[in-house]
Amino acid sequence: DAKTTQPPSMDCAEGRAANLPCNHSTISGNEYVYWYRQIHSQGPQYIIHGLKNNETNEMASLIITEDRKSSTLILPHATLRDTAVYYCIVRPYGSSNTGKLIFGQGTTLQVKP
């Protein structure tokens, strides 16, 4: 069962920042927050992950609240190509934990011209 809650859909104007929220109130201390997205007719694509600090890469920024119960994925300048389903996933760190990802329903982000 997914341990995250996301809004089913969001709209964003092209060129504006897209802020996608995720609730993970039962997250454990050894669990990372991962974000993937899935563009129509493609497989999921890894975006970013974090533990407790804010993270940024060439694709996006990840803001994790101090209590780690929620996070926000930020696409700073959304383009039409960012239209996709975005999945927020929590999973434990450690070599004894294999790589099973538990996907929820995700948030469908529609970027509009």
Next chain:
Amino acid sequence: DAGVTQSPTHLIKTRGQQVTLRCSPKSGHDTVSWYQQALGQGPQFIFQYYEEEERQRGNFPDRFSGHQFPNYSSELNVNALLLGDSALYLCASSLGDSFVFYGYTFGSGTRLTVV
């Protein structure tokens, strides 16, 4: 650098038949996972292979089986197909546990339709 390659891209089978789906991982990757994605749903984990052995399995019946070859490529076999097996089957690869830091690389999937 080729990513994850899956074949075939589309497949139509009849109930009761058997099907084999194939996956070539990204160059340099040695771990392969399989996911099933029903229409409108998120992907569901089937199993993961590492060093030619099944390392973890999701909540799928024994009709779903797999194999990993010495060159790290993998097959997913489904026996006695049901209408409910119609889905997009995704393959994901990584180098060992590097997915922790770099995520998985997914293929575009095989669309299986059971009629």
